[in-house]
Amino acid sequence: MDDLIWIFISALLVNNFVLAYFLGLCPFLGVSGRLETSFRLGLATTFVLLVTAFCAWVLNTYVLIYAPYLRLISFIVVIASTVQFIEMAIKKSSPTLFKALGIFLPLITTNCAILGLAIFATNRGYGLVQGLVFALGAGGGFTLALVLMAGIRQEAELSDVPALVRGTAMNLIIAGILSMAFMGFAGLFSSG
Amino acid sequence: MKDQNAYEEFIKGVWRDNPVFVQVLGMCPMLAVTNSAINAIVMGAATLFVLVGSSFLVASFKNLIPKQVRISLYVIIIATFVTVADYTLLALLPKVHKELGAFIPLIVANCMILGRQEAFASRHSIRFAVLDALGMSSGFMLALLALGSVREILGSGSLFNVPLFGADFEPWVIMILPPGGFLTLGLLLLFFNWVTARRAAFLEQVAAAEREGL
Numbered sequence: 001m002d003d004l005i006w007i008f009i010s011a012l013l014v015n016n017f018v019l020a021y022f023l024g025l026c027p028f029l030g031v032s033g034r035l036e037t038s039f040r041l042g043l044a045t046t047f048v049l050l051v052t053a054f055c056a057w058v059l060n061t062y063v064l065i066y067a068p069y070l071r072l073i074s075f076i077v078v079i080a081s082t083v084q085f086i087e088m089a090i091k092k093s094s095p096t097l098f099k100a101l102g103i104f105l106p107l108i109t110t111n112c113a114i115l116g117l118a119i120f121a122t123n124r125g126y127g128l129v130q131g132l133v134f135a136l137g138a139g140g141g142f143t144l145a146l147v148l149m150a151g152i153r154q155e156a157e158l159s160d161v162p163a164l165v166r167g168t169a170m171n172l173i174i175a176g177i178l179s180m181a182f183m184g185f186a187g188l189f190s191s192g
Numbered sequence: 193m194k195d196q197n198a199y200e201e202f203i204k205g206v207w208r209d210n211p212v213f214v215q216v217l218g219m220c221p222m223l224a225v226t227n228s229a230i231n232a233i234v235m236g237a238a239t240l241f242v243l244v245g246s247s248f249l250v251a252s253f254k255n256l257i258p259k260q261v262r263i264s265l266y267v268i269i270i271a272t273f274v275t276v277a278d279y280t281l282l283a284l285l286p287k288v289h290k291e292l293g294a295f296i297p298l299i300v301a302n303c304m305i306l307g308r309q310e311a312f313a314s315r316h317s318i319r320f321a322v323l324d325a326l327g328m329s330s331g332f333m334l335a336l337l338a339l340g341s342v343r344e345i346l347g348s349g350s351l352f353n354v355p356l357f358g359a360d361f362e363p364w365v366i367m368i369l370p371p372g373g374f375l376t377l378g379l380l381l382l383f384f385n386w387v388t389a390r391r392a393a394f395l396e397q398v399a400a401a402e403r404e405g406l
Contacts, residue, residue: 020370025219026303069279072297073271080264112220112301119294164389168216169381176374183371 004133007126011137014186017113018145019179024113028146029171038150039143046139048108049117051082053135056118057128075118083109113142148178201320205327211304212335213384218304222336223373225295229352232340234288236333238277238296243305244325245273247313251321254314266309267300274299304332335380342376343367 017023024045031041055078064071091098108114117138121131152174161170211217218239225235246269250257257265278296281289289296299305308328313321341351347367349357366372 022220022222022224022370022373023298025223026217029216029219069275072275072278072300073268076267076271076300077264080267112298115301116294116298119297123294164385165382167385169378169385172374172378172381176371176378179374180366180371183369 004130007130008133008137009188011134012141012144013182014188016141016145016182017116017138018142019175019182021116023116024111024142027111028142028149028175029168031146033150033153035147035150035154038146042139042143042146045108045111045113045142046136048079048083048086048114049135049139049142050132051086052079052114052118053121053131054128055079055082056121057126057131060122071122075115079114079118080109113138145178149175152178198320198323201323202327202330205324205329205331206334207331209328210331210335210384211328212332213381215304215307216381217307218302218332219377221295221298221302222332222339223370223377225292226336226340226343226373227347227368228344229337229340231288231291232336233333234281234285235292235295236329236336238274238281239299239302239305239332240326240329241277242270242273242299243308243329244322245276246270246305246309247321247325248318250309250313251316251318257314262314263306263310266306266314270305270309271300304328338380339373339376342380343372347372 011017015021018025018028027041027045031038056075059071059074059078064074087098117135121134126134149171153171156170156174165173205211209215212219212222221235221239225231246266249269250266274297277299278289281292281296308325312324316324345351345356346364347369349355349361349363364372367376
């Protein structure tokens with residue numbers, strides 16, 4: 001049990017996927033303009049992460065022990081088809097939610113956090129429950145980083161920033177400061 | 193004229209359309225592996241191999257690939273080349289492979305590579321597709337190297353593992369940690385914007401002077 005809590009907190013805060021591993025930076029820099037959309041995107045990504053963690057475990061246990069060199073190809077195919085499938089399912093069952101998520105849904109495929117999660121879980125030899133908890137923590141951490149960033153960016157829009165700095169350069173510097181703050185969480189476990 | 197075009201296709205990726213500084217693509221591997229110059233070079237070389245290989249294949253088969261499934265096919269082609277690069281590095285440079293860890297397989301999710309297939313290789317001849325891939329990956333490698341060198345010089349006081357300063361140098365540890373990556377790239381982008389803005393202003397002045405017949 002302690003093990004599971006540690007995996008969760010580690011993926012959520014200490015080794016935050018965005019701010020410590022640099023995974024999922026494209027949506028982090030691209031979609032973090034509005035608070036509302038960032039939160040929704042975070043939720044959708046968390047869901048895909050959970051499904052991927054499950055699929056990766058199934059693949060690793062039953063298929064890839066016979067052909068480890070196919071790992072990367074099968075993971076990426078599974079992720080792409082999962083996203084496609086979820087997209088169709090949501091479109092059928094709840095058109096309102098589908099409309100709200102819009103273009104962000106298919107874009108989840110190219111989010112490297114998803115593939116990264118599958119690869120990390122494999123490299124560390126996580127079981128099914130550990131993998132799912134890891135995915136939940138990673139998704140929570142991604143949502144947290146995205147929402148924090150969106151909040152700061154909305155504030156920054158109203159302040160007097162030189163035109164040259166505006167845009168990606170400013171976002172990266174903000175991300176650097178956020179990342180520095182998250183480094184503080186590293187002390188959570190080292191002393192205990 | 194033909195050669196002029198070819199040169200233009202190559203050079204645009206290095207500076208004018210630099211994938212990192214101008215298009216802001218491929219950020220994930222960009223920041224994660226640039227804590228030393230050697231890692232940056234290996235990562236750049238792996239990306240170059242994958243991009244040139246898949247651009248060549250996509251451009252060769254562009255008439256056979258059905259439109260509806262093209263993205264999935266591109267991704268599978270890219271994943272194949274990344275697997276080759278991954279196992280090659282494991283055999284040749286096991287130490288660097290261990291340091292780069294999960295980030296070699298993650299080249300698959302580098303949006304710059306998929307972007308080049310979709311935007312360029314799928315609608316140009318093989319020759320131009322390869323030239324474009326070479327230019328783009330050189331630009332990518334240049335950016336990786338710039339970031340990696342700055343971080344290694346400040347964070348470890350060395351370049352390519354050769355110590356630069358005396359024993360009195362106190363390394364800025366923060367530069368090789370994640371925040372250093374974000375900050376350095378932010379400042380590099382700022383510098384790039386500044387140079388571009390200055391150049392535009394200069395060209396504007398020259399044009400104005402010519403209009404006045406000076």
